[in-house]
Amino acid sequence: MKYNNSFRTIITPLLVAIGIVVGIAVGIRLDRMNIHNRMVRNISSAPRFSNDKISNVISLVKTQYVDNIDLDSIADKVIPEILKNLDPHSVYIPASELAAVNEPLEGQFDGIGVTFNMMTDTILVLNVISGGPSYKAGIQNGDRIVTINDSLVAGKKIRQDDIVKMLRGERGSDVDLGIKRQGHKELIPITVTRGIIPVKSLDAAIMLNDEIGYIKLTRFARNSHRELLDAVEKLKMQGMKELVFDLRDNVGGYMDQAILITNEFLPANSLIVFTEGKSRKRSEQYSNGKGVLKDIPLAVLINENSASASEIFAGAVQDNDRGTIIGRRSFGKGLVQEQIPFPDGSAMRLTVSRYFTPVGRSIQKPYDQGIEAYNNELSDRFDHNEYFSVDSISFADSLQYTTPGGKIVYGGGGIMPDIFVPGDTTGMTDFVKQVFIRNTIVRFSLDYADTHRKELNDISSFGDLDNFFGRHPQLYSDFVKYARRNGVEVSDKEAEESRKVLETDLKAYISRNTELEDNGYYYYIQDIDNVIEESKIFFSQSAPSN
Secondary structure (H helix, E strand, O other): OOOHHHHHHHHHHHHHHHHHHHHHHHHHHHHHHHHHHHHHHHHHHOOOOOHHHHHHHHHHHHHOOOOOOOOHHHHHHHHHHHHOOOOOOOOOEEEEHHHHHHHHHHHHHEEOOOOOOOOOOEEEEEEEEOHHHHHHHHHOOOOEEEEEOOOEEEOOOOHHHHHHHHHHOOOOOOEEEEEOOOOOOOOOEEEEEEEEEEEEOEEEEEEEEEEEEEEEEEEEEOOOHHHHHHHHHHHHHHHOEEEEEEEOOOOEEHHHHHHHHOEEEOOOEEEEEEEEOOOEEEEEEEEOOOOOOOOOEEEEEEEEOOOHHHHHHHHHHHHHHOOOOEEOOOOOOOOOEEEEEOOOOOOOEEEEEOOOOOOOOOOOOOOOOHHHHHHHHHHHHHHHHOOOHHHHHOOOHHHHEEOOOOOEEEEOOOHHHHHOOOOOOOOOHHHHHHHOOHHHHHHHHHHHHHHHHHHHHHHHHHHHHHHHHHOOOHHHHHHHHHHHHOOOOOOOOHHHHHHHHHHHHHHHHHHHOOOOHHHHHHHHHHHHHHHHHHHHHHOOOOHHOO
């Protein structure tokens, strides 16, 4: 009995221990099985996309991630990264930026209709759009906007973009302005009802002499074709027989506008451009022969910032032997984007095809070395001296094409002009560099225009401008004194060397403060523009002899 009790004393705890161990082991096994089963269930319930990692990742993050995630905010970061690895021109535009991005091309916006400048933290009205909301409300050139809807904006160092947001708004809404006007001590309260404000794409349309017309187009926007026809009608009434069409620094815009405008210059059945992409069949655009400018002698001005739609126009003119291209090699953008809207108000501009000039050239410059190398290509041209020497430019023989008239042209990197004009460094002294770097010439022009506001408001013609500057022969000497007072060191000798360039610039900038606006600017600036000068020489040499 004593032995049996001892045995029980030993065996019972042992059995209990074994049971506990077995239980734990079984429990662990069951837990592992449950975990495995849960994983199988979760994985089996996860969305499956065959070989589509991007969709799979998004779905898993949405359904399986430990926290709730705002996928829209992730999309705004991820989509640009995807697109930038495709080509340099496919881009994502967030909803908050879409209106501002599209505005220059759409041809209008809702606002009050003034051009202004933030001069020493004060909103100075440079020009009031004739017939616009501010014009009807009584705003005048030279007025200073001190308050906007009872908020003080003068002397507050508010960013110009923020001022724009305050002045713009829904069509038909009112904005209350406090106006300071010369000759009045008290603020003048003026309420302006916002309305439609046209956005011009055509900066200037003037006569360079008795026969040569000049048109400056800054972008191919929604109304560009209509603007061009209106300008041409006015210039023809002034005697235009030849045309200089300036597309320098025109980065492009809507392809349909480029086609419509090109059509005005070509005879019937001339190929303008053709496009083709993986999912887009070849599409060809031909002229209809009804253009109002198909017989006018034509010079087209381009430079390294002329891109896309500008190159479509220049390529069509060159390949059809229709006119002469003058200036420097264009940018080299031969990809076509389509804007695709998303439900949240954002959009994607996706490259869907390539365009080709009439003889079959793709003028898209290479982008296989990455975005950074692509973006640095223009500065590389400068380093290689291309801006100043045509001998610095070379094309591969494989990119050579021949126009119907026998002219040799090249693809693979922009439109090479028929007449190369180097960058002009005439009169480019340290004085000139300093006043432009410091923005001295612009600030002086605004001050000068403000001081002579009454006279400038009465100017309505180029003759009036010439008379105005004739009454102020001390303009340049006043500027030199102003520059010195504002920290620009300049000797009398250097000031004299720069006189023609800077005096012309002063007249051009001040002229923008009249109702002539950019027409006044280009009326004067042509005197120091060597590309415009080359176009005049071209027309004089190509004129038929009697």
